[in-house]
Amino acid sequence: xxxxxxxxxxxxxxxxxxxxxxxxxxxxxxxxxxxxxxxxxxxxxxxxxxxxxxxxxxxxxx
Numbered sequence: 001x002x003x004x005x006x007x008x009x010x011x012x013x014x015x016x017x018x019x020x021x022x023x024x025x026x027x028x029x030x031x032x033x034x035x036x037x038x039x040x041x042x043x044x045x046x047x048x049x050x051x052x053x054x055x056x057x058x059x060x061x062x
Contacts, residue, residue, distance in 0.1 A: 002028055003038040010043040017041060 004024050011017050021039045028037045046057035 001036045001038060002032055002034070003040060004028060005040045005042065007042045007044060010045065011041070 006020065006024070011020070020041070024039050025037045029035060046060060047055055049056045051059070
């Protein structure tokens with residue numbers, strides 16, 4: 001069973017999460033030609049992610 005893992009910033013609206021899961025699943029079904037696709041959304045707060053040695057939370061303050 002294929003699993004799609006998405007890591008990114010938090011998505012506040014559940015409807016946007018539904019859209020993301022639906023579209024990713026549809027694309028995977030089209031390619032794999034099977035119906036059992038798992039999508040995992042892992043949300044990372046800006047204070048837990050660093051880019052180029054700097055927290056994203058600190059970059060947004062500038």
